[in-house]
Amino acid sequence: MNDSAAPGLTTPAPPLTSRARALVRRPSRAALVKDVLLYGVLAFPIVAGMISPPQPVRTSWWLQAAGLGVLAAAIAAGRAWPAPALLTVIALTLVHGNFVFAMPVLSYLAGLRSTRAQPLLWGFTGVFVGGALLSAIRGTEVTAWFPSTVWLVLLGVLPWLVGRYWRQYQELLRAGWERAERLEHQQRIVAERERLRERARIAQDMHDSLGHELALIAVRAGALEVAPGLHDRHRAAAAELRTGAADATDHLREIIGLLRDDPADDPADAEAGGQAPAPPPARPARESIPDLVDRARASGVPVRLTGGGQAHAGLAPMAALTAHRVVQEAITNAAKHAPGAAVTVALARTGTGGTTVTIINDPPPDGPPLLPSGGRGLTGLTDRVRLLGGTLHAAPTPDGGFRVTADLPADPPARDPATGPAQARPTARDALRTALGLTPAAGEWPSESARHLARERRQVRRGLITAIAAPTALMAILGAIMAGYYVFVTLNSVLQPADYGALAVGDPQHRVEQTLPPMQTPDTGTVRAAVPEPAGADCRYYRPDANVLGVGRIYRLCFAGGRLIAKNTYDTHLLSAQRTHDQEDQ
Helix, strand or coil, X not given: CCCXXXXXXXXXXXXXXXXXXXXXXXXXXXXXXXHHHHHHHHHHHHHHHHCCCCCCCCHHHHHHHHHHHHHHHHHHHCCCCHHHHHHHHHHHCCCCHHHHHHHHHHHHHHHHHCCCCHHHHHHHHHHHXXXXXXXXXXXXXXXXHHHHXXXXXXXXXXXXXXXXXXXXXXXXXXXXXXXXXXXXXXXXHHHHHHHHHHHHHHHHXXXXXXXXXXXXXXXXXXXXXXXXXXXXXXXXXXXXXXXXXXXXXXXXXXXXXXXXXXXXXXXXXXXXXXXXXXXXXXXXXXXXXXXXXXXXXXXXXXXXXXXXXXXXXXXXXXXXXHHHHHHHHHHHHHHHHCCXXXXXEEEEECCCCCEEEEEEECCCCCCCCCCCXXXXXXXXXXXXXXXXXXXXXXXXXXXXXXXXXXXXXXXXXXXXXXXXXXXXXXXXXXXXXXXXXXXXXXXXXXXXXXXXXXXXXXXXXXXXXXXXXXXXXXHHHHHHHHHHHHHHHHHCCECCHHHHHHCXXXXXXXXXXXXXXXXXXXXXXXXXXXXXXXCCCEXXXXXXXXXXXXXXXXXXXXXXXXXXXXXXXXXXXXXXXXXXXXHHHC
């Protein structure tokens, strides 16, 4: 039967009330059809025995009929109460042996449906102990009830372990699909994060490039507005152009604020996540810092370059681009907030091969700045320089001007945490553990779902090993106990031939018992089946030697009325051959 298992190996057992509701709740049509078919298959051997021929006058016939009703109830209650249903079927084997066909099926379903192993473990233990006590009370030979213990292991414990393994395997499959779905969801989140990051990068490009160009337009318009010899109409047009540039910068700041106000654009998150910084924004093709200074000077900004234009030549491409952005942002801020103030750009090499970029502007000569401040350019540059391993400081000077200083290393630090000098080569044991799913592969994110899936794999492997090893170990233990018991009885049931020959029919029982061994031999089945015991006699069986590999001769002593009434010796090989011949004749 293909029943779906409960979700999770560590899921606690359902409460008693919910299980009771599940018992009285009407099952689904599919479950009802499965239960009816299962009952038909399991009840067939019992019904076949009852109708061939029918014997309603016998009590055992009615007991089997009642057992069929109990079997139907056990199958119906097996979904909510698998352990009691299995124990009920085991008890039905006392009514008739054909009920044993239901035992492996209900054992498998109990392992498939049960969330806990302890109830059934205690149940099997109780069946074993109860069967041993019942056999001892009834005086059943150990050799007779030991096969019943073996059948309990083969038909009860083994199918139950197989059911538990299949349940764990199904849970592993579901856990794998759930993890795949979570990973797909995470990939969608990462893609959306990258899209937002790209949008923020574009916003920063707009701020750096367009903001710089608008500031230069405003500077040119302001210079044109105060130029001598300009007609009033043209002066008014220049004023409108300057005002329009200021309004465009304000609108650009608002749009950039909408684009950049997003948690995904937090540079600290990028650093914490081990991600490489976003690619720097585009700049005019092949424009260097001297070209940028010349372009700004041509636009009317009083800027000059000191320290030589090749001071940043040894920087990595990303560091060089960042230095360009720092200079561009500082000149833009000076043009916006201190129009007309002199700007000095200084480049200097450090002792480690890096570059220090310093931009200083004088105080604004004409009062407060014309354009509003967005407060985003220097913040973004600070994060970008920090991700490259450098530092950026921006603060007013004592005379009212402003200073921006950026220290950039020659080579940015490596961002991949997996690379390092302490990396050891993987060993064969590590490769084996990775293949078995005990450790994540190189580059795989050790997420909670990955750890859960590895834990489920270990559970399934342990379940498979248990399903094979537990019955084998039980059979070995029971076999060792039985072998030890057989050897012990054999050694303590030897009646020496001389002592047997000294016994005479008619001797008192108490005197004969003084020479008898403390136990009887267990190998009496052949003699009991071939030679009937005298009526009313108490017969005892012994062996002449301690050969544990077999017995060739059996002594039988029969007592009645306190005296020895018969003493016989039987060859077990001859009795076995005679019994086989008689069976062939019949």
